[in-house]
Amino acid sequence: MERARRLANRAILQRLVSSTKDHSHSRRLSRVSDSFARAKQEKLIGNNRHHACNVRSRSISVEALKPSDTFPRRHNSATSDELINMAQTCGFSDLNSLIDATIPISIRRKEMSFNTFDEGLTEAEMMLHMKSLEAKNKCFKSYIGMGYYDMHVPTVILRNIMENPAWYTQYTPYQAEISQGRLESLMNYQTMVADLTALPMSNASLLDEGTAAAEAMWMCSNIHKGKRKTFVIANNCHPQTIDICMTRATGFGIKVVAVDVKDVDYGSGDVCGVLVQYPGTEGEVLDYGEFVKEAHSHGVKVVMATDLLALTMLKPPGELEVDIVVGSTQRFGVPMGYGGPHAAFLATSQEYKRMMPGRIIGISVDSCGKSALRMALQTREQHIRRDKATSNICTAQALLANMAAMYAVYHGPEGLKTIAQRVHGLAGVFALGLKKLGTEVQDLPFFDTVKIKTANAQAIADVARKSEINLRVVDGNIITVAFDETTTLEDVDNLFKVFSNGKHVSFTAASLAPEVQNALPSGLIRKSPYLTHPIFNMYHTEHEMLRYIHRLQSKDLSLCHSMIPLGSCTMKLNATTEMMPVTWPKFANIHPFAPIEQAQGYQEMFKNLGNMLCEITGFDSFSLQPNAGAAGEYAGLMVIRAYHLARGDHHRNVCIIPVSAHGTNPASAAMCGMKIVSIGTDAKGNINIEELRKAAKTHKDKLSTLMVTYPSTHGVYEEGIDEICKIIHDNGGQVYMDGANMNAQVGLTSPGWIGADVCHLNLHKTFCIPHGGGGPGMGPIGVKKHLAPFLPSHPVVPTGGIPAPDKTQPVGTISAAPWGSALILPISYSYIAMMGSKGLTEASKTAILKANYMAKRLETHYPVLFRGANGTVAHEFIIDLRGFKNSTGIEPEDVAKRLIDYGFHGPTMSFPVPGTLMIEPTESESKAELDRFCDALISIRQEIAEIENGKADINNNVLKGAPHPPSLLMGDAWTKPYSREYAAFPASWLRVSKFWPSTGRIDNVYGDRNLVCTLPPE
Structure with missing residues (x-):
């Protein structure tokens, strides 16, 4: 039965291919299909060889008895045969030969060592370890407030958005x-x-x-x-x-x-x-x-x-x-x-x-x-x-x-107001009860937070803590108690016991409720409507909410569908084991200002993660506070600024930035009040060292910083990076390295080894925190020892920087919470701990190999813009489309939109070089997926050739018409000079699984000229 089904499906596929009107396109489909089949066949042969070896073996080795749920082999996504095949395609005998030819020997580091996590935990071991950390956290009932409240995550949202890779792996x-x-x-x-x-x-x-x-x-x-x-x-x-x-x-x-x-x-x-x-x-x-x-x-x-x-x-x-x-x-x-x-x-x-x-x-x-x-x-x-x-x-x-x-x-306007009235009511009940107990409560109106005056605030807070309750102590005589959605009448009764100092309480919260009225002044009560659009008034049952979430989800391409090959953005596997602890209660439900002794699991994780990041980067200290890559850039530059100020160098404000640095760098430097000096690159994409040397000498007395990305945003390991760092140091400056391209460094070199003083790490890139459709991210910064005293601090919970003996101070507060977005740190922690030092090093090598493999496959179809000294690229590469604009009118946007028809997200467009595409495969995409993407780009190149040779119209062709949504393809009229099938099914794999765009190409200019940013009335 199964064989008959496969044969029937194959026959359907052949009929669909043969029915294509454009015969040259049919041949292209056939070639793409053959390539895809070869990739699958190679993998099958490799698996069969492995199986045959096991069959011939008569004794059981120690290796055979080790756990099978090791993580690196799942993440790095390449068999040994595939690694050799890709290396040989690039002209090298094996992976290590390619790596040796790619990374300058002067910056190669010795092997990393993580001690406890050196070999990498298995997935089962990781779960046990995270459970042990979670057990060390204590979820007290927190009434601290200050912008943070406990609440109920509707489970339909928890399961179908927060825990759903179709939402959290989007770009x-x-x-x-x-x-x-x-x-x-x-x-x-x-x-x-x-x-x-x-x-x-x-x-x-x-x-x-x-x-x-x-x-x-x-x-x-x-x-x-x-x-x-x-x-x-x-x-x-x-x-x-x-x-x-x-x-x-x-x-x-x-x-x-x-x-x-x-x-x-x-x-x-x-x-x-x-x-x-x-x-x-x-x-x-x-x-x-x-x-x-x-x-x-x-x-x-x-x-x-x-x-x-x-x-x-x-x-x-x-x-x-x-x-x-x-x-x-x-x-x-x-x-x-x-x-x-x-x-x-x-x-x-x-x-x-x-x-x-x-x-x-x-x-x-x-x-x-x-x-x-x-x-x-x-x-x-x-x-x-x-x-x-x-x-x-x-x-x-x-x-x-x-x-x-x-x-x-889900809740709608009435549901939200009901929650608010309940929270306000509970606060009112509590305030009334305290007055009955003889406790002084502030007489100003309040919404959810009650201010209490007392002779000894800390003593009451200590009593509360014994009952697993956290209160906010403002000063020696002031306590505040903030209520939230999760508070119950029983919780209020427990608070009464705390404030009664052990005496009998003659009333209950429930008994007081009828006496409580709205405490807000009539002039400040809201009378205007809100959330009147139908969307906020339709989906209040779980069934309807579930359908709405999935209806939106179906319109978005994510890593669930295909690779997202964005250069500089590193869209890699967000493994399920890494993600699971994020929603565990004793990680999710802790207030950021809870006493540290209640978060010992978190603190142990921070310490372990910091130590491993120090080993990875070659730095001495880390701050986990910056909660985005841009925040990390800003924090790192502010640390350098504070260091110069502490030394009396108030005049050092010049920041040198090569044009090959990451694109966000100049704005971050401007935010720190720095004067920006740009440095160009040579024809090979390398920093112009002589221009840099001249600029450093010219600004020697005012030089603060060099911001550099390594490998460069051009996708090249520059040979002179160590010399560049020395030039800056010799002229009194510090070196800030952007961590955007750390996926090409881990285990092979490091910012500290190269000569950088500061580096931020995009944990959402190299260390696997999901992009979440555009956030969250994390940007922790690592520093050398002399900068450690200046790391970010916090006014509520002391962190990071320490005042030095000479009274120099940390930079101040960068993010609202002491450890930034702490809840997503378990993801990177789990990734590093499961990969181990060897797995991480292999990940970097594999990412570099796969970029070179793709560049090799594409180089005869598109110019590859920059290469290193030995003709290789780093973990990403740039293909040049500029020549097509004059000859065919085709621009990067046209190629990106046509890739949507092939089921792919486009690479990074026109950055760092206008008119180009920057491609990054990552280590976690399979060879078959790389081949599928390359096949798509090769097929698109043939579509461009049809414009070049006059077979397709320069203004009305399949690239200019892309993408092609179902509404267009199924319309009554079809006026395009190419067939509907040619538009919709340019590759054979699309017959098996097709991701459909939900709209045609969107007019950017119209949207900006007619800006509407709220739901229009219906």
């Missing part, structure tokens, strides 16, 4: 035609924020509330064109927010003043903006109506940090005429996770749309004139505008924004 939605699902969800997010804040525009997420406030501060400065240098922060803001703004302000030359709300003074005429919290960090709800008017009368912009759940009951900031609103959506269905990742937001008016940080999702039209979504205003990105950028679009938390948006969709 940033640059190819909108295969990203319509998450773009709709992010549009829901923007609409949710805009509705609740009553401001017309929102972005699609930022990193956390503190950094969002810092972005708003920079917006206020830009609105005044930098002419006003003072930013005022009310001291009712969260302490981490205040510290982040102070840290960020130093690079911008802004003076931050923190004062009581009632003492804000605009008399200097130098104030660009003021930040307030609503509700305040200690719970108070103030009426800011007159405050905002007073600020505006002095030309000062008002920024308000707020809580979206509170805004279901409170008068929204937009109705108070606030200019910019920021906050976190964490309590909308995203676990606390000991600090993150969580999606922050920023909302403002249309007037400031081009100053807004982060991504904005907008509505445009596709080639058929139908409405479609895309990322709007993409020219704000750092890698395009470099030091002139107003935003780092990479700083987003798309996966968490999608969870928060779905939380609002």
Whole structure:
């Protein structure tokens, strides 16, 4: 029966191929099919050889008795025969010969050693190890608040988004035609924020509330064109927010003043903006109506940090005429996770749309004139505008924004308000009970946080801790208690026992409930509607919610479908074993400001991870605080800045950046107040060393830093990198290495060995944290010993930098939580621990081999732009399409869109060289998948040739028409000069499994000229 089914399927495939009208295309299909079959056959032969060897063996070896669930062989995705085959295709006898020819001998390192994890844990051992760490964490009931709350993640969202690789392995939605699902969800997010804040525009997420406030501060400065240098922060803001703004302000030359709300003074005429919290960090709800008017009368912009759940009951900031609103959506269905990742937001008016940080999702039209979504205003990105950028679009938390948006969709406006009223009611019951106990409670209105005055705050907190309860001690006489969605009446009764000091409590929370009324002043109660769009009022049952999530999921290409070959972005396997601990309760449900003794599992993991990262990089210390690659860049540069200042070198502000460095570098340097000097490259893509030497000498007295990416963004191991580092050091500077290309370094060389002083690591690239459709990420920084005292600190939980004997201080706070997005660190930790030192080294070698193999297969069809001294590339390579523009009108975008028809996401377009594609295969893609992608590009090259030789029209051809969605292919009219089948099925494998784009090519210009970033009314 099975054989008959296979024969029938083969016959159907042959009929479909033979029915193609374009016979030259049929031949191409046949060649692609043959190539795919050969790859499968090679793998089968290799497996059969292995099987035959086992059959002939008569004795049982020790190796045969070792566990079979070793991880590297699953991750590195190549048999020994395939490794030899690919190396020989590249002209080398084996893998090691290719590596020796590729990496300069002067920077090759000795073997890594991880001690406990040197051999790599098996997957089963890893699970046991993570369970042991989880057991060392303690999930006390936390009433700490300060922007972090426990909540219930709806299980339909937990299982179908947070734990679903079809959502967490997507890339940033640059190819909108295969990203319509998450773009709709992010549009829901923007609409949710805009509705609740009553401001017309929102972005699609930022990193956390503190950094969002810092972005708003920079917006206020830009609105005044930098002419006003003072930013005022009310001291009712969260302490981490205040510290982040102070840290960020130093690079911008802004003076931050923190004062009581009632003492804000605009008399200097130098104030660009003021930040307030609503509700305040200690719970108070103030009426800011007159405050905002007073600020505006002095030309000062008002920024308000707020809580979206509170805004279901409170008068929204937009109705108070606030200019910019920021906050976190964490309590909308995203676990606390000991600090993150969580999606922050920023909302403002249309007037400031081009100053807004982060991504904005907008509505445009596709080639058929139908409405479609895309990322709007993409020219704000750092890698395009470099030091002139107003935003780092990479700083987003798309996966968490999608969870928060779905939380609002699932509960709807009434459901959210019910949760808010319940939380507010429980806080009211608690406040009333304390008054009955004779405890003094502040008389200001509150939403969820009750402020208590007491003779000995710490003593009460200690009693609470014995009952596994965490309270916030503000000072010796003030405690706050913040309530959340998970709080119950029984929890309130337990709090009464704590505050009664062991005495009998004559009442219960339930008995007090009828006496409690809304404690909010009538003038601040929300009367305006929100979340009125049908999407927020349709999917309130699990069945409907499940279908909605899967309907959106089906529109998006992810690693579930095919390789995503983006150069510089390293889209590699996010293994299930690595992902599982993320949702375990004792990792997910810990407050970031809980006492350290309650997070000993986390602390042990941080220590182990830090030690392994030090061994990998050759550095002496690590900070895990930066919660994105861009945040890591910024933090690393600020550490260098602090080092120079501590030595009295206040004048050192010149940053040399080669054009081959990672595209985000110039904007990060500009954020630190550095003057940027660009250095060119030679014809081979290497840094022009003589130009660098001249620049370093010219700026010797002011030289601060060199920012360099290695291997370069051109995909080349530069021979003179150690000399480059020496030149910078000889002229008084420090070397900052961008970690974007660490996947080509691990185990083979290292930043510290090469000569760098600082490096950030994109854990979402080299160390397997999923991209999540555009976030989360992590950017920890490693430093040499002399820079360790300057690592980031934190005002609530001390971390990182240590004041040196000469009173030098750390750089300050970079992210809102002490250890950044701690909840995703188990992913990288598990990856490194399971791979072991040898597995990681083999991963780097295999990634390099696969890039060279692909470059070799493609070089006769497309020029490969840069190569190293021995003709090889690093872990990525660039193919040059510039010659096609004049001869055929074909540009990189056309090739990327046509690749969608073949079932692939396009490579990185026009970066770092305009008119090119940068391709990175990673070690975790199989040879068969590499061949399939190469076959697609070769087939596309033949389609370009048909334009060159006049067989296809230069303006109306299959590349210009791509991608081809079902709505176009199934339409009544077909006016294209090529067949529908030619458009839809350019390769044989598509007959078996076809990923369909949901729209035609989207008009970028229309979307920017007609910016709409919230759901249109229906």
